[in-house]
Amino acid sequence: MTPISLRAWLRHLHQTDRLAVIDREVALRFELAAVAKRLDGRRAALFRHVRGHRIPVAAGLTSQRSWLAEACGVDAAGLTDRISQAAARPRPCDPIPAAGAPVRRHTVTDGIDLAAMVPAPVHHELDAGRYITAGLCIVRDPDTRRHNVSIHRLQLVGPDRLTALILPRHTHLLQRRAEQRGRALECAIVIGADPVTILASQADVPFGVDELEVASALHDAPLQVTRAATVDVDVPAHAEIVVEGRILPGVREPEGPFGEFPRYYGPRSDKEVIEVTAVTWRERPIYHTIVPAAREHLLLGAVPREAGLLDRLRRRFPGVRAVHLTPGGTFRYHLAIALEKHVEGQARNVIMAALGDTFDLKHVVVVDADVDVFDAEEVEWAIATRFQGDRDLVVVSGAQASSLDPSSVDDRGTKLGFDCTVPLDAEPERYRRVAIPGLDDIRLEDYVAGQASVELD
Numbered sequence: 001m002t003p004i005s006l007r008a009w010l011r012h013l014h015q016t017d018r019l020a021v022i023d024r025e026v027a028l029r030f031e032l033a034a035v036a037k038r039l040d041g042r043r044a045a046l047f048r049h050v051r052g053h054r055i056p057v058a059a060g061l062t063s064q065r066s067w068l069a070e071a072c073g074v075d076a077a078g079l080t081d082r083i084s085q086a087a088a089r090p091r092p093c094d095p096i097p098a099a100g101a102p103v104r105r106h107t108v109t110d111g112i113d114l115a116a117m118v119p120a121p122v123h124h125e126l127d128a129g130r131y132i133t134a135g136l137c138i139v140r141d142p143d144t145r146r147h148n149v150s151i152h153r154l155q156l157v158g159p160d161r162l163t164a165l166i167l168p169r170h171t172h173l174l175q176r177r178a179e180q181r182g183r184a185l186e187c188a189i190v191i192g193a194d195p196v197t198i199l200a201s202q203a204d205v206p207f208g209v210d211e212l213e214v215a216s217a218l219h220d221a222p223l224q225v226t227r228a229a230t231v232d233v234d235v236p237a238h239a240e241i242v243v244e245g246r247i248l249p250g251v252r253e254p255e256g257p258f259g260e261f262p263r264y265y266g267p268r269s270d271k272e273v274i275e276v277t278a279v280t281w282r283e284r285p286i287y288h289t290i291v292p293a294a295r296e297h298l299l300l301g302a303v304p305r306e307a308g309l310l311d312r313l314r315r316r317f318p319g320v321r322a323v324h325l326t327p328g329g330t331f332r333y334h335l336a337i338a339l340e341k342h343v344e345g346q347a348r349n350v351i352m353a354a355l356g357d358t359f360d361l362k363h364v365v366v367v368d369a370d371v372d373v374f375d376a377e378e379v380e381w382a383i384a385t386r387f388q389g390d391r392d393l394v395v396v397s398g399a400q401a402s403s404l405d406p407s408s409v410d411d412r413g414t415k416l417g418f419d420c421t422v423p424l425d426a427e428p429e430r431y432r433r434v435a436i437p438g439l440d441d442i443r444l445e446d447y448v449a450g451q452a453s454v455e456l457d
């Protein structure tokens with residue numbers, strides 16, 4: 001069973017000794033993020049006492065690939081395929097009345113003071129202020145009635161006002177369309193969704209696909225949703241907190257700087273403004289924050305991207321076995337691809353297809369299928385021993401690049417492809433890996449059990 005709520009997942013983490021429950025009071029400014037970051041990749045954190053607030057804060061809910069897989073009910077090796085299947089076959093949600101939806105238990109529409117109501121932390125040294133970082137922003141396409149779900153960094157800039165970084169994807173498109181008609185775009189920002197729904201929000205699906213329906217598919221059960229209180233949008237019924245509002249047309253206000261996924265700051269500039277119309281929450285709500293550039297953030301971004309990339313590459317190159325957006329490459333800029341090469345030159349075509357797939361990709365390494373792309377040492381070994389710079393390097397300069405890569409110039413940069421596949425006509429013995437016969441069959445406890453004494457003089 002996949003968890004249907006944040007608290008169900010926290011309970012599971014607690015039962016399996018992966019939840020650090022922190023009773024000592026912590027400050028929202030830096031301290032909370034610092035403790036969560038120290039636990040990053042090892043244990044999730046539940047801060048029960050946050051200074052100035054009554055609501056506890058959870059962080060680091062899915063800071064390992066295997067935890068994400070576990071939430072989705074599969075093993076780590078099956079995760080990308082599971083996401084691809086869900087993205088390809090969304091299924092309808094289960095709408096329930098507000099009266100039966102936990103997240104509609106309490107509603108405030110007057111005298112909203114976000115800074116007092118939600119324990120949004122200041123995460124990094126130069127951040128412009130307090131940010132909501134784990135809010136699923138749900139909007140609806142007025143023409144098709146389909147939802148779009150995305151996560152944006154949201155800065156608290158007034159009692160009922162947020163500024164948002166909305167990159168040019170689906171929400172951006174709907175916002176621009178509404179703006180051209182002189183209309184606000186209604187939105188619901190869902191804080192404290194279950195981890196499967198959060199992962200589904202990052203699915204690499206075309207415009208028009210409802211990520212809530214992807215969440216239903218990924219849950220393998222219809223996601224219970226309910227209508228928000230003041231906006232025409234459905235929200236997960238078992239979420240903890242929902243901030244409802246309108247993205248105002250023709251209004252831009254300063255946002256940032258903000259510490260981002262590549263471990264650099266995104267700059268301050270004028271961004272879209274959300275005017276808050278209501279806050280709803282369930283009984284004894286739990287707030288969720290994603291510490292930027294922590295494993296939870298990076299994996300939620302990387303794993304669905306890998307699923308999309310693998311799908312598209314495999315359609316053209318059936319020999320592609322696996323892809324990995326690597327930790328050292330910010331989980332976004334470096335891609336390692338395992339390829340069963342059938343024709344000489346194919347690795348280069350795979351490189352070009354991958355580099356052309358998304359502007360974030362900067363360096364692509366293609367290795368043979370015997371190399372584990374999830375093992376950084378193996379990949380580097382392939383670069384060290386199966387690659388010659390003058391022969392195997394693909395260079396494309398002046399391409400569109402990530403604006404958050406500080407080495408890019410005017411959002412353009414150089415793409416490199418490393419063909420680390422062994423030439424098909426190579427003499428096999430030259431590339432024969434060393435092997436110790438019987439290595440994998442050794443049961444070490446048969447040899448090193450007990451402490452034998454030994455004379456080493």
Ligand code: MN
Nearest residue numbers: 148149170207
């Ligand atoms: Mn979308």
